[in-house]
Amino acid sequence: MKIMRFLFVIAVSITWLAGCSKATTEDGKEIIQVAVSAEVNPPFLLADENNEPIGYDIDYLNEVEKRLPQYEFEYVWGEEESNLIGVGAGKFDFAMNWFFSNPEREERFLYPETPYGYSITGLIVHEDTDDIHSLDDMTERELAPVAASGGLRSILNEYNENNDPDIPLITVGSPSNENNLRRVESGRSDAAFLNITTFHAIQEHLHLDLKVGAVVSREPVYAVFHPDHHQLAEDINRVTEELIEDGTLPALAEKWFGVDFFQDLEDISPEDFG
Numbered sequence: 001m002k003i004m005r006f007l008f009v010i011a012v013s014i015t016w017l018a019g020c021s022k023a024t025t026e027d028g029k030e031i032i033q034v035a036v037s038a039e040v041n042p043p044f045l046l047a048d049e050n051n052e053p054i055g056y057d058i059d060y061l062n063e064v065e066k067r068l069p070q071y072e073f074e075y076v077w078g079e080e081e082s083n084l085i086g087v088g089a090g091k092f093d094f095a096m097n098w099f100f101s102n103p104e105r106e107e108r109f110l111y112p113e114t115p116y117g118y119s120i121t122g123l124i125v126h127e128d129t130d131d132i133h134s135l136d137d138m139t140e141r142e143l144a145p146v147a148a149s150g151g152l153r154s155i156l157n158e159y160n161e162n163n164d165p166d167i168p169l170i171t172v173g174s175p176s177n178e179n180n181l182r183r184v185e186s187g188r189s190d191a192a193f194l195n196i197t198t199f200h201a202i203q204e205h206l207h208l209d210l211k212v213g214a215v216v217s218r219e220p221v222y223a224v225f226h227p228d229h230h231q232l233a234e235d236i237n238r239v240t241e242e243l244i245e246d247g248t249l250p251a252l253a254e255k256w257f258g259v260d261f262f263q264d265l266e267d268i269s270p271e272d273f274g
Contacts, residue, residue: 029072035083035092043256056256098221112237115220118261125213141190144180212270
C-alpha cells in the first residue's frame with residue numbers, strides 16, 4: 001500500500017523560533033508544540049478531500065484543547081523518529097503517533113497513565129475459513145510472514161514463550177501487508193496477523209475475499225511527552241480520563257472505528273468490524 005503523506009505549509013511563530021519553552025499567546029495561553037505523524041494511518045489519522053487532517057487523533061486533541069484553556073496547541077508534522085528526537089531534545093512538548101509503550105521508550109519519555117485509545121490486533125482469514133478464532137488455532141497452521149521486531153512480533157513472541165506448542169513463525173525483514181493478505185486469499189497462508197485498522201485500510205483498495213477471523217489483543221496507545229513536562233502530562237491525562245468517563249472518547253471510537261475499544265476485549269468480537 002502506498003504511504004500517503006500530508007502536504008502542509010507550517011506557519012511558525014517568532015516565539016516558537018525562540019524556543020518552545022514557555023512561549024505564550026497574546027492572551028496568555030501557553031503554546032504547546034505537538035509533533036504529529038505525517039504518515040496517514042486511518043482512522044487514527046487521515047486527510048480529507050482538501051488535504052486537511054481528520055481522524056480519531058485530531059478529534060481527541062481538539063477535545064483535550066477545549067478542556068484545557070490554559071494551553072494552545074500548535075502542530076508540527078513529521079516522521080515518527082524525527083518527532084521522537086524532537087521531543088527528547090525539547091523542540092516539541094509531546095508527540096502523537098499512536099505509540100505503544102515499551103521499556104526503551106519509557107526510559108526516554110514521559111508516558112501518561114491513561115491511554116487515549118487502543119490498537120486492536122486480529123487474525124485475518126479467508127472468507128470461507130470458520131475454524132480460526134484465536135492464536136491457539138495457529139499452532140498447526142501457517143501464519144503469513146512477520147517482521148523480526150515491532151509490536152506485532154512482540155505479541156507473537158510472548159505467546160510462544162507462554163504456550164506449548166508454539167506458533168511457527170516465518171521471519172522476513174520487511175513483510176508487505178498487501179502481499180501477506182494476498183497470500184491468505186490465495187491459500188498460501190492460513191492467516192495474517194495485523195492491526196485490524198490496517199487491514200480495513202487495505203481492503204478499501206483491494207477488496208479481497210478476507211475477513212477478521214479473530215480479535216487477538218487490545219494494545220493501548222499513548223501520546224509521549226518530554227520528560228520534564230509532568231504538569232502538562234498530568235493535565236492531559238486528567239482530561240483523557242474525563243473524556244473516557246463521560247463517554248466522549250467511546251463515542252469517537254464508535255465514530256471512527258465502528259467499535260468502542262474502551263470495552264473489555266471479551267466484549268469485542270470479529271463481527272463488530274464488519
